[in-house]
Amino acid sequence: MSFALNALTSASKLSRLSLFSNRSALWLLSNPHVARRFNSSGKPSKRATLHNGNSIGVHRTQKHRPSTSAYKWSRNAVIERPKLHLSLDDHIGIVRYFEENVEHWSKQKVLHSRLETFGIPTESIHPLLQLFVSEVLFGNLSNNDSYDKYTLDRFARSTPEDLPQTYADIVYTGIFYAWAADPASRDAVERTIGPSTLLSIQRLFQAACLEHPADDFLEARRTRRKIIMHVGPTNSGKTHHALRALAAAPTGVYAGPLRLLAHEIWERLNLGQIVPVGVEEDAIPVSLPIDSALDVDVTAADTTPAVLSQGNPKFARACNMITGEEHKIVDSEAALESATVEMLSMTKKYDLAVIDEIQMIADVGRGYAWTSAVLGINAKEVHLCGEETAVPIVQALLAETHDELEVRRYKRLTPLQIDKSLDKDLSKVQKGDCVVAFSRSSIFWLKNSIEKATGMKCAVVYGKLPPEIRSGQADLFNDPNSGYDVIVGSDAIGMGLNLKIRRIVFEAVSKFDGEVLRPLSISQTKQIAGRAGRYGMLQEQCGLATTFLPDDLPFVEQALAKPFAPLPAAILGPSYNSCRDIARALPPSASLRTIYDAHVYVAKTKPHYRYSSSNIDKAAATVDEYSDQLSLEDRITFLLAPIPWREPDCVEVLHKLMKNYAEDLSVGVTDLFQGTQFLETLLIVEKKMSTLLLPKSDTKTLSILELFHKLLGLYAWLAFRNPVAYYEPELVEEWKPRVERALHWALEGVTKHSNRTRKTVESPLPATAVARKVEFKTAGDLRKQRKAEALSNKKAWANSGPVHA
Template sequence: MLSRRRLLLSRSIKSESWLEASQVHFRRFRSSDSRQRSRNSSYPPQAFPGNQRGGRFNPQRVMKEKKGHILNGFSVRDASDTLLIMEKQVRKWADLPHVHRRLELFGVPRTDVQPILSIFAREVSSGLLRDPVEQNKYHVERFVITPKELNRGLLLDQILTQLFYSWASHTEQQEVLLKSVSRSTLEQISYLYSTADMSYPADLYPKARSMRRKVIMHVGPTNSGKTHTALRALAAAKTGVYAGPLRLLAHEIWDRLNKGQIVPLGMDPDADSEPDITTNMDIIQDSVSRPTVRKGGKAKYARECNLRTGEEFRIVSEYASLMSCTVEMTSLGLPVEVAVVDEIQLLADPERGSAWTSAVLGLPAEELHLCGEEVAVPIVQALLKDTDDELFINRYERLTPLVVQDKSLEGDFSRVQKGDCLVAFSRSGIFALKDKVEQTTGLRCAVAYGRLPPEIRAEQAALFNDPHSGYDVMVGSDAIGMGLNLKIKRIIFETLRKFDGNVERALSVSQIKQIAGRAGRYGLHGEPGGFVTTLHAHDLPMLRSVIPCQPDPIMFAGISPTLAWAEGVLQALPMGTSHRTLLEVAPYVSNVRPPCRACVPSKVEERSRFVETHAKHMKLYDRLLIGGAPMNWRDPLAVEFAARLCQIYNEKIQVPILQALRVGPCLDALESVEGMMSGGKSAAGAPSQGLAILEVLHKSLVLYLWLSFRLPVAFYQSEEAFALKERTEKALDWCLLNMSKRVADRQPATFGLGIPSEAADDVEYRRTPATRYQDESKRELGVKYAKMLNSERRNARSQR
């Protein structure tokens, strides 16, 4: 009863996918700074008295590489090798203890696991998959392992399990298997296999299937102007939506549409208009012709547009005909005239790709514009093969040349020049480069990396772009590759390898080209063209060989299970099934046809352990929501805060933000930094110490806001969280500005260019719909009733 009550209280936002509501909207664009965090890391207590954790925080500590999957070790020359690899490895796979345990968790009785696996391994190793008839029966085209796969052993484990369930569920095969295993076992296998089926994702979107859409792809490299026409079409549409990868991009589109800075398609730009070179969008900036993205807005071009991201709504009008949002927040139930989906190649992203796939298949738009890289074209063509949509492809070339320099810096930081951007892939590496450049050259460095809030990254970019700010060099991670407008003349790679959370790997062609392409943005420099080189000589040959190459091909489009799917699968699994077992059904059992692949969030072990510990008694919707929340699952402070949220939610239903933050050092750190900002005393390392804790505080506030839009009655103090978030951003800004200064030279908070306030947007809006609080008394009554039932449930558990 309590679960039903909570369901009614929480469903203010319906999600087409239970993972759609749990994507991290900027997770994939942060640096891999997990290397320097440890499980028992702590922050220096000297500068911030609120931190009661002993020890010293060591940002240079490196995470040990994880052991690879037990099936790793085989080589792949081509995707066509997959069936032969399955044939050779199946006996080893069938004997693995974890395979046996998984089948037991999926409902296969222990006594039947060994017999049925032995029969399966014998048939596959004897050439089952060589027969074209059998290949067609089991749809073997979905089993693909390529030389580029990072986790081959894990993928082989998944596809062998998928083949097993398909094989064991086939009617003819079951007649043979009945001689060795029980009928109830085969019924359980077939029931789970049919319930978990995800072979026709396009059918999940009846509104899109009821219309014949015109799909227009705009593809090209970075700095090719590929989103230009799409955004003008959106500005001219009666109804429309922009769906982007980052909150910064969604906010920019929202701001420009409301101010009339984008000239609608079909309208001529004014002769006296001035181009805006500060845009983060990949558009054509031509200072000679009349610009279609203007520096100043004009009323005749203005369109009412609302904003919707994972952590914030901005409602200009209840009747606004346009919406700008992050991809995960795109509504797939409202027909529109024009939709623009940016960075379409991200549909292959293991974390967030399913949101792009859902947008391609499910957006009910008469005209759907997909902007991104050329490598996405074959996958989109395959996705739309059965949808009866028209597909048009417009290709664009880079507007300025990109030149690989003949020499590296050879480790000599004195060669760093104004307009350079040094790229590293860890937080500690970024600050080490910043210190070295400033000490060697006297040039001050702005920084941009994934753990910084988007607002602070934008502020640092503005400092770098302003010739009078004193910040002449940028040091950043791969976060500079998307969403930031940077006047970079030269990109310098500190390394061409990156730690991916498990092992250190070479950057892909796509990653290198995405970052290198930020040099020499069209319209931002007096002379056209950008340059790229490396810090060390041994990396330069690889860079030189990669830049002319085509990006790595995309092999699949990610799809995620829906809430209805999860509810059905849970019914097909044994009673008491763990959260992890539920998450593993999609990649290990579901029948997913090419070009799709089932996606599950990263850190499944950490997420599942947290849910089982802190959210075990919540309803399914809440467990999936918490398990997919945007947080760093390896940061002890972040996990501690999330656990505190769950504890208060379980006990009291409603979660006050200050009560949740009372445990831990974050609030004390904020107050300490604010004291320093006002001219108080500060220790030598105070800004860097404060920065680390404030980053965690900001992420915690984002998590609370994220939950407040999905469980608004429980996480009801969104305004208080927004106020704390703005205070934290100002404190973060002060820390970054003062990290390079001696203590005696530190200045009280003036914030230089300053973080834009809400008033600076110059667009009137509110954060909640007008109808949100009309029935507040009834909802408060519902909360009281839910608390009463919660208490009765706890008493019943204690009496068992």
């Protein structure tokens, strides 16, 4: 191995082929990274265009799309995301890439600017980088020992979402800091830049170092846990055994990615609808299988069902719900909890924990919460449910914790098959179909077109809809008597909703990523297509997947045939402590963006970890406007909060929120929204709801109500963390149901149905308006109760009279 690496090092000095040329738009539009669709003349165009009958281009941002008969997908450029084609098994290829591109990397202006913000003087940056480049080119950082020491295999751990130049920049910078802070390099580095600059580099490197993240969870390290992984594709019943074990545990917690899932578990446990493990089949009352958003086996005749449609009081367990926006307390002493994964307690001890959707451990935005859960949940037995892709990364994490691991694998309960394409004809949409598109304008165009072409009504689901509204739309689709026989949605259908889908129809197989159209990944395609097959529950023998365009069908077929690729790394996230330590090692004027970047670019971790590199530019820049008035802890809180930073309509409210907090340490809901379009729009819609016979709305109104609901959720999130400053959570609890009712009404009124003769609107009440089956107290109720008790005690004390000896 060493001979091969040395020979490679010598050869690489003769040929330096830069792989960073992808930085320009021209590179992105060049072969072989571009797949184009052609019109009848064979001429490609630069963007997607839909043409009406008069051949006038109607672009993606249009308000209305043409009728189905005039639909022509004639010109569309889909750009493959460039990748680092490196393998963990190809050490020689990794070293070649490392050495051939280091010189180009060292000359990037963005690198020099970043190093300056990290505290390296401008005059020291160039000579220090030159020294580093020479060390790399001489092979001093790529021999056998150095390969592992500097974790070069991180070059082969990029995700499909990573752009090569950005990801390689992260890896190179991390290796650069590890080399500069290495005692073995001290003499050469100190001669080049001086002892004071070297000291600042070492301080930052030590502050950002996180080689053993598991050691931060002392409670979990005091016991050897048993970890059971339930893995398999969608609709395989992965969660079946985990739920039954939870229902039987003396104490336990469920943690999932969505409030909807946490709510379902909370409700099922309290109503006795989850059958505990160990209960024999003949002890279970006859009951039809229950609709569940969870991946539970409700169809297998030879096993005890995990979920019943009618609760059994014998199985009922008191369970509290804790999410970022709401707490539902059934019993302050309840032994079970249901939570979103970010709200898990790492100090409380449980007998059993269930962590759902474990593959999200690699999600750039939220994966840190799953990493913390795997490493830190203090439970004797932990059940991890999700995709097979997560097994290798969990094995790597548990090798450090020395916990016991058992992997249980499951197959789909019903097979998934490819169906014939719709061949651009929406009249071929059938009852039980789910048509998937990737923009809200496309979703509403499809809804309107399908209703005109088939006479069937369509429910809609997309990411910006609040969870309660999505759940209501899912209920409409699932109810055979509602009249909503088709559902049109985005990839938001892939998680947290029980949908009795017979067939998935892909309207497109590419998605706009904020810059250009990208093909769907294998994982995305499998997740979406895998939702088919639960239609009618027991009636269906298989699920079907197809496409609107015949040319797209091979793409889906090939994606479903390919195996899942293992997850490359578990995501870590900045903590208050790490931000504080790094801020102390940076120049006093360091921005929040710089503190965050130091985690991403400088931190030394094991190869199977990486810090989240999600784009926080807008968030950090906005929060830093108040850096003189906010503590670092407050700034980090705002950075981690679920704030819609990129929504222009929210800018005024967000600035008002931070300004009020910075100046008064007090933010009221009434003052925050008074005079804004959000409150005004709600009042206007409520007035229309009371006067109009039929719903009549538009997408702008719908968008404002969606954002209003999100901002109310943000206030609730902040109020749970600082109830003194955010003192009106009760008002949020009053406004949110009103916004949800207005959203239901506006959603119904966005598109026009062919049959508009009915006098009244048969629109279901939102989920929050349905009579609750489980009695509970909210956080607001508990606050009122504590205040009442304190007042009662005070009066009792005052009336007790003087105390005599």
